[in-house]
Amino acid sequence: MKRIIVFITRYVYAVLSCIYLFTIGFLFEKNRFLISTICEHFGYVEKTPKAILPTIELSEVAPEHIPIQVREPVEVDGNISLAEIAVISKLVKLHNPTTLFEIGTFDGRTTLNLAANSSQDAKVYTLDLPQEGLSETRLSLEPGEEKYIEKKKSGSRYLNTDCEKKITQLYGDSATFDFSPFFDAIDFIFIDGSHSYEYILNDSEQVLKLLRNRKGIILWHDYDKPWWGGLTSALNEMYLSRDEFKNIKQIKGTSLVCLIVE
Numbered sequence: 001m002k003r004i005i006v007f008i009t010r011y012v013y014a015v016l017s018c019i020y021l022f023t024i025g026f027l028f029e030k031n032r033f034l035i036s037t038i039c040e041h042f043g044y045v046e047k048t049p050k051a052i053l054p055t056i057e058l059s060e061v062a063p064e065h066i067p068i069q070v071r072e073p074v075e076v077d078g079n080i081s082l083a084e085i086a087v088i089s090k091l092v093k094l095h096n097p098t099t100l101f102e103i104g105t106f107d108g109r110t111t112l113n114l115a116a117n118s119s120q121d122a123k124v125y126t127l128d129l130p131q132e133g134l135s136e137t138r139l140s141l142e143p144g145e146e147k148y149i150e151k152k153k154s155g156s157r158y159l160n161t162d163c164e165k166k167i168t169q170l171y172g173d174s175a176t177f178d179f180s181p182f183f184d185a186i187d188f189i190f191i192d193g194s195h196s197y198e199y200i201l202n203d204s205e206q207v208l209k210l211l212r213n214r215k216g217i218i219l220w221h222d223y224d225k226p227w228w229g230g231l232t233s234a235l236n237e238m239y240l241s242r243d244e245f246k247n248i249k250q251i252k253g254t255s256l257v258c259l260i261v262e
């Protein structure tokens, strides 16, 4: 009898969870993998692009002993993971860039950590599409991105912190934004704006012109996530067809892809 009660309780809990998942829950990135898992369990084979990039151990890009500051550790839907914050912060500490550029500010959690781990005189530029820009992007966005764009304010997590003075908030659509003031001036770039195929190709092309003396670090986020297939396809294509991107690698255990040009 006890086993039957336990089963019924679980059954009801699962049914209620499914109702939530398929009505509201799927809007949150952290729940979407459940939909893929259910599909796979029942034999649905989806044609999502395969991860083909070479991988690299974190210890090869940023040794274990590098001390970092972690700010705003609590992650919300739309943020990168805490492990990825640590990886990016280690890379910043190790390479000590003086000028950093992020595409896709969102709530500014990564922006804040970029600023906190860079040198005192470093400058962090962060570009974001404000909600007014949602209806007029030059290229198509990926379904499901709207909720990251529709926020009251970009960068709320770095506002009123000791790092704010190092950060310059920029607004615009990365497909039409005038990047020319930053040409040949940036050492460290983080691409985390729109995740559509077209935007990843556009943003990657744009940032190449930003690198100071064609050297520096470019990072992309969300590679090999089943629900961001366009992003994975774009990075795969760039890796296979473009000399500039032939050395991109996925950092093991993360969805970060890095290009380190020394």
Ligand SMILES: C[S@@+](CC[C@H](N)C(=O)[O-])C[C@H]1O[C@@H](n2cnc3c(N)ncnc32)[C@H](O)[C@@H]1O
Binding pocket: 078, 079, 080, 103, 104, 105, 106, 107, 108, 109, 110, 111, 127, 128, 129, 130, 137, 145, 148, 149, 150, 172, 173, 174, 175, 192, 193, 194, 199
């Ligand atoms: C996933 S969130 C970025 C998360 C953030 N980098 C972090 O680590 O927490 C994506 C952000 O990219 C911005 N975005 C989307 N499309 C964009 C575009 N075309 N140009 C500039 N920013 C864009 C959105 O407004 C949103 O704030």
